[in-house]
Amino acid sequence: MQRIGVFVCWCGSNIAGTVDVAAVAEALSHEPGVVYSTNYQYMCSEAGQNIIKDAIKEQQLTGVVICSCSPRMHEATFRKTAAAAGLNPYMVEIANIREQCSWIHKDMPTATEKAIILGRAAIAKVQLNAPLIAGESPVTKRALVIGGGIAGIQTALDIAEAGFEVDIVEKQPTIGGKMTQLDKTFPTLDCAACILTPKMVDCAQNENINIFAYSEVQEVKGFVGNFTAKIKKKARFVDPNKCTGCGECTEKCPMKKIPNEFNLGMDNRRAIYIPFAQAVPKIATIDPDHCNMLKNGKCGLCAKVCGAGAIDYKQKDEIVERQYGAIVVATGYNPIKLDKFDEFGYSLSPDVVTSLEFERLTNAAGPTSGTLLRPSDGKHPHTLVFVQCVGSRDTSGCGKPYCSKICCMYTAKHAMLVREKYPDTEVYVFYIDVRTPGKNFDEFYRRAVEEYGVHYIKGMVGKVAPRADGKLMVQASDLISNEQLHIEADMVVLAAAIEPDKTARSLGTMLTASMDTNDFFTEAHPKLRPVESPTAGIFLSGVCQGPKDIPETVSQASAAAAKVIGLLAKNKLTGNPCVATSDEMMCNGCSSCEKVCPYGAITYQDKEFRMPDRTVAIRRVASVNEAVCQGCGACTVACPSGAMDLKGFSNSQIMAEVDAICKM
Amino acid sequence: MIFSYYPGCTLKNKAQDLDRYARLSAEALGFTLEELDEWQCCGGAYSMAKDEIASKLSSVRALNSAKAQGRDLVTLCSACHNVLKQANADMAGDAEFSLHANNYMQLDEPYHGETKVLHYLEVLRDVVGFDALKAAVKNPLTGKKVASYYGCLLLRPGKVMQMDNPENPQIMEDFIRALGATPVLYPYRNECCGGYIAMEDPALAQKKSTAVMESAADMQADCMVTACPLCLYNLQKNAVTNSQVPVLYFTELLAEALGVKG
Numbered sequence: 001m002q003r004i005g006v007f008v009c010w011c012g013s014n015i016a017g018t019v020d021v022a023a024v025a026e027a028l029s030h031e032p033g034v035v036y037s038t039n040y041q042y043m044c045s046e047a048g049q050n051i052i053k054d055a056i057k058e059q060q061l062t063g064v065v066i067c068s069c070s071p072r073m074h075e076a077t078f079r080k081t082a083a084a085a086g087l088n089p090y091m092v093e094i095a096n097i098r099e100q101c102s103w104i105h106k107d108m109p110t111a112t113e114k115a116i117i118l119g120r121a122a123i124a125k126v127q128l129n130a131p132l133i134a135g136e137s138p139v140t141k142r143a144l145v146i147g148g149g150i151a152g153i154q155t156a157l158d159i160a161e162a163g164f165e166v167d168i169v170e171k172q173p174t175i176g177g178k179m180t181q182l183d184k185t186f187p188t189l190d191c192a193a194c195i196l197t198p199k200m201v202d203c204a205q206n207e208n209i210n211i212f213a214y215s216e217v218q219e220v221k222g223f224v225g226n227f228t229a230k231i232k233k234k235a236r237f238v239d240p241n242k243c244t245g246c247g248e249c250t251e252k253c254p255m256k257k258i259p260n261e262f263n264l265g266m267d268n269r270r271a272i273y274i275p276f277a278q279a280v281p282k283i284a285t286i287d288p289d290h291c292n293m294l295k296n297g298k299c300g301l302c303a304k305v306c307g308a309g310a311i312d313y314k315q316k317d318e319i320v321e322r323q324y325g326a327i328v329v330a331t332g333y334n335p336i337k338l339d340k341f342d343e344f345g346y347s348l349s350p351d352v353v354t355s356l357e358f359e360r361l362t363n364a365a366g367p368t369s370g371t372l373l374r375p376s377d378g379k380h381p382h383t384l385v386f387v388q389c390v391g392s393r394d395t396s397g398c399g400k401p402y403c404s405k406i407c408c409m410y411t412a413k414h415a416m417l418v419r420e421k422y423p424d425t426e427v428y429v430f431y432i433d434v435r436t437p438g439k440n441f442d443e444f445y446r447r448a449v450e451e452y453g454v455h456y457i458k459g460m461v462g463k464v465a466p467r468a469d470g471k472l473m474v475q476a477s478d479l480i481s482n483e484q485l486h487i488e489a490d491m492v493v494l495a496a497a498i499e500p501d502k503t504a505r506s507l508g509t510m511l512t513a514s515m516d517t518n519d520f521f522t523e524a525h526p527k528l529r530p531v532e533s534p535t536a537g538i539f540l541s542g543v544c545q546g547p548k549d550i551p552e553t554v555s556q557a558s559a560a561a562a563k564v565i566g567l568l569a570k571n572k573l574t575g576n577p578c579v580a581t582s583d584e585m586m587c588n589g590c591s592s593c594e595k596v597c598p599y600g601a602i603t604y605q606d607k608e609f610r611m612p613d614r615t616v617a618i619r620r621v622a623s624v625n626e627a628v629c630q631g632c633g634a635c636t637v638a639c640p641s642g643a644m645d646l647k648g649f650s651n652s653q654i655m656a657e658v659d660a661i662c663k664m
Numbered sequence: 665m666i667f668s669y670y671p672g673c674t675l676k677n678k679a680q681d682l683d684r685y686a687r688l689s690a691e692a693l694g695f696t697l698e699e700l701d702e703w704q705c706c707g708g709a710y711s712m713a714k715d716e717i718a719s720k721l722s723s724v725r726a727l728n729s730a731k732a733q734g735r736d737l738v739t740l741c742s743a744c745h746n747v748l749k750q751a752n753a754d755m756a757g758d759a760e761f762s763l764h765a766n767n768y769m770q771l772d773e774p775y776h777g778e779t780k781v782l783h784y785l786e787v788l789r790d791v792v793g794f795d796a797l798k799a800a801v802k803n804p805l806t807g808k809k810v811a812s813y814y815g816c817l818l819l820r821p822g823k824v825m826q827m828d829n830p831e832n833p834q835i836m837e838d839f840i841r842a843l844g845a846t847p848v849l850y851p852y853r854n855e856c857c858g859g860y861i862a863m864e865d866p867a868l869a870q871k872k873s874t875a876v877m878e879s880a881a882d883m884q885a886d887c888m889v890t891a892c893p894l895c896l897y898n899l900q901k902n903a904v905t906n907s908q909v910p911v912l913y914f915t916e917l918l919a920e921a922l923g924v925k926g
Contacts, residue, residue: 342832345851465851468882473851 002063002127005036005055006119009043009068011098016041018102020112024067027116031123035059044074049081056085063091063126067119069098088131090577090648095122117661124660128653132577137627139225139573140325143564144169146217146507147330149177150550151542151557153199155328158561160208164568167322168203169212169231171503174279176200177332181262181356183363183370185550186413187444193278193365200280213281216503218319220327220510223599223630224537225573227324235315237286237294238272242310245282249302249311250274258290260367263360266375267367272302272311276365284310326564327511329521329533330541330557331504335496336391340398344387344494345464350375351472352464352492355386355407358414372422374491376470381490384418385474386411386429387461391497393432400497402518405547407495408435412448414493419452428455428487430476438549457485464492504544512598513538521545531560539563578648579629580636582622584609586643589620593635593644601628602635667787668730668737669697672744673705679741679893685915686740686784688924693792693800697738700729706751708743717764723751724765728775736780738787740915742892745783746817746825752777753824783818784915785835785891786827794842802923804844810917811848811885811909812836813876815895816856830854836889839914843921852879859898866902873903881907889914 008025010016021039029037036059040048043066055061064087066078071094079089097115105111143159145152148170156166168175179185182192203209212231219230253270260269262276271290274282284302292299293313303311335356338346346352351374353361364370374381388407391399408431415427434456436442448454459477466472474487500519508515513533514522521540524532531540541560542553567573582593584607594602604620611617622643624635636644636651645651675683690697703726707719727748730737739745754761756777766774782790788797812833819830828835833854837847858872877899880888888911890896899911919925 340829340831342829347832348849348851463851463855465879467879468884 002033002129003035003059003061004031004033004063004065004123004126005052005059005061006031006034006038006065006067006123007043007048007052007055008037008039008097008115008119009048009066010039010041011069011102012041015068015098015102015115018105018108018111019097019115020108023112024097024115024119028065028067028119028123031120033063033127034123036061043068044077049077052078052081053085056082056087061087063093063129065093065095065119065122065126067095067097067115067122070094070096070100088133090132091126091129093122093126093129095119120663121657121660124656125653128650128656129648132647134577135575135626136572137223137225137575139568139570140227140323141165141568142167142322142324143326143328143568144217144227144229144322144324145328145330145541147177147332147501147542147544148172148175148203148211148213149330149332149542150179150196150199151332151544151553152177152328152330153196153203154554154557155330155539155541155561155564156209157199157202157206158558159564159568160206162561162565162569163208164565165208165210167210167212167231167324169215169217171214171216172275173214173236173283173285174200174275174281175203175211175213176278176280178356179550180276180278181264181359181363183359183366184413184417186409187438187440189413189417197278197280200278204280211281212320213283214285217507217510221600223628225325225567225570227327227537229322229324229327231320231322233318233320235288235317236283237288237291237311237313237315238284239310239312239315240281240283242308243283243306244308244310245274245279245284246307247274247284248305248307249284252301252305254299254301255290255292258287263367264354264357266357266360286311286313326537326539326567328539328541328560328564329504329507329511329513329544330560331501331507331544333498333543333547334501336399336499338390338494338496341390341494343463344390344461344492345466345472346494349464349466349472349492351381351466351470351490352494354494354496355410355414356496358493362414362417372418374470379490380422382424383426383487383489384415384428384491384493385461385464385472385487385489386415386427386493386495388429388431388495389460389497390494392495394497400499400518402547403435404495404497405435406498406549409438409441409444409549411493411495412436412445412454415454416444416448416452419448419454426455428457428474428489430457430459430461432458432460438551459485461492464489498543498547500544511535511538531556531563537567575627576631578631578646579626580624580631580633580644580646582624583643583645584621584623586641587619587621588641588643589622590640591622592638592640593622596634596638598632598634599628599630601625601630665695665791666698666735667695667782668733668735669699670703670706670726670730670737670739670744670748671699672708672739672741674741674743674893678897679913682740682891682893682913682915685913685919685925688926689915689918689922692922692924693788693797695787695792698735700726700737703729706744706747708741708747717761717768720747720751720754721765721768723748724755724769724775727752727755727777727779727781728769728771730779731775736782738782738784740784740891742815742817742890743894745781745891746820748781749824749826752779752781783827783891785839788839788842788918789835794838797839798842798844801843801921803921805917805921806844808845809848809884809886810840810845811850811880811883811888812840812853812914813857813880813888813890813892813895813899813911814854815859815890815892816854818891819854836914840889840917843917845917845921848880848883848885850879850883850885852876857895857898858902859892859894862898862902869898870902870904873898874905877903877905877907877909881905881909885909887912887917889917
């Protein structure tokens, strides 16, 4: 029989407000095996932990039950407490009477009764607990960063700076991400390229960083400290070691009318191209969908003009397998498609543009060389209307329910820059709310209004109607003066909501990293562990976790790097001892467990067994590689003979819990 | 193929053209519209009143008759189409409304929205097919620039009408193309013409209908087509404009192209 101590936490009023904690402690003191039972205001505090330690020593406890918050919150804390008092940490069980009890019930008698039942179940389980000792596994001292935008770049640079190797995998031909397409950056208005391109070059030159551009992560296996990833290097049809990035081929290629992704289709590129002058790596890429040579074997002009002999029409995709200790997701975002917002006339007029397109139209490297011209006729626009929250904070189901967070600031930037460069323009901004928290952000917005005379109007645009003469009739409501406005505009700029990149969902599945309903990656704790995924060894950087501007993205990127460095600095990781184990006497060798194991932790081997009739038989039985097993329990459910069991969560322990709950 | 057909009151007096050309064209395209026996007004004029059960009962009666015939129910008027689909959705999805309505109706077997309601344009698109329609055209309207006018009721609410994207619809444009004519895209094609408030606020109705007419004229339309008798009336009578864009029922253009206009 165990000697069990029960510790009921008030969690201030979080638990005690709905659960009669003294009654719970009293009721549980009568359970079999319980020799000590108490309650305290904050069990996780130092004083609370001391109560536990003292009780373990004084009462010679062999098992501990803490009735408190979710084990995800403080299981590790209390296990450390027990270990400090000389008790095996796996002799501690948590009864979650906060998230699963006090927070969801209003009525005190009901919540108290449920808390007692949950405590009783934990006591029944701890009766059957056995001390467990965690194994150790080595750490591969290299990190994988998926996504080469500003988030991935910053994370990689910081990890590399600490002396660890980093691979950046970027699906585009160059790193740099969305920031390469921006003109100026708020709130200081420094040019995006001027602050980003040096960092891109740093990545290329840092000997600890390998850039896999034009590549995709195809498969990830393993666990924290020991991941194996397969990276597909897509064929560029150009030898990266020979190409000098001179660009001769991109001028001679006869396929001239391919929409240029970098300028969002507002101008054209060739079938062989370098996305932009500062691309890293600066290597040409052949677009196989448009290259005549690759499609029908006729042309070959680029190979003729290439002085370096770098063109290789026979190049194939290549798969590289690499080991990593940690993985950082930095997959970023895209503006949403506007096909559900046709009231703004985006599909009807080329002069209705998204904010990202507007960035290109004002960028010196853009399709108009930085002069703001209307896409339809190349004329100078005099009246511009900016519409905020196009698809953000949308409850109709056409857009996204969340605030995209960056639009208020970049719209203020656009409006201000237009007024500064073209004082003959009238600029209107329609908004639901102007949200500008952040260092020097509100001051920036006020400058747009007060110094640059941008007309900020609270209200939404209902209709943008293109007229035959090219004017855009903007119909909107002014909620403050309660008027309908009709503005004859030359250009309308839509601040489209942002959404996670489409690759995030499949990547999330591959990494078993959880996501929310909007496909943003979920952090391990929204406040206290914001850059870690709940899956050990997976870290989050940038907009893949939630909308962010550049300063915030860079902060989070460095935070993720710090977490990765902390992990890679360790030589060994303590594993989870709650792993599967097979009772060889009961195993019938059916392979059911091997088939369901997502980690490949189960193998079969032939073993000699002494049979009851004193003969020796050779039987095929399962064995678990404890270093690889993650303790998911799938095999214990699949096993038809009951040979598989999970340490710390054995079938008998779970049945004991169920019995305790059902006992009246 | 035979469809149950709900013409609605207006098609029996002011909008007889909408009805007549639709029936002639249907025969030419190989399907028949068989008018329901003893149908009553759909209650369209009251459809905005949310708590009004009685006003929707005649729609439920029509839907149930089609169910008894085992056919899909086809209608033409935008307002009838709107009310029939909304009443049908309520019968299928709003348990309280359905219970009340069934209690009033005292049918042999309760009605729960089993009938499929189709607008005539949906029959052309989904049953006949615009390619088959194109092939059946005898007098292609080549060179004619036609502006479709959807109005507010035909497509909205989008979730219930399930016909096309209310903000950027294509069905009438595809129809116009099938007839050999050229669709004219203009931004006010899916805005309200103000017909519903013509009695209460004639000035607003005039402003709204004028905006629609001028927008179509601005984009060089030769004519406008609609499925809604109220829109047609309002655009013809209340819009104040110098443009001379005639407004027709879409079925008239269809009958002309099929060579059955007579």
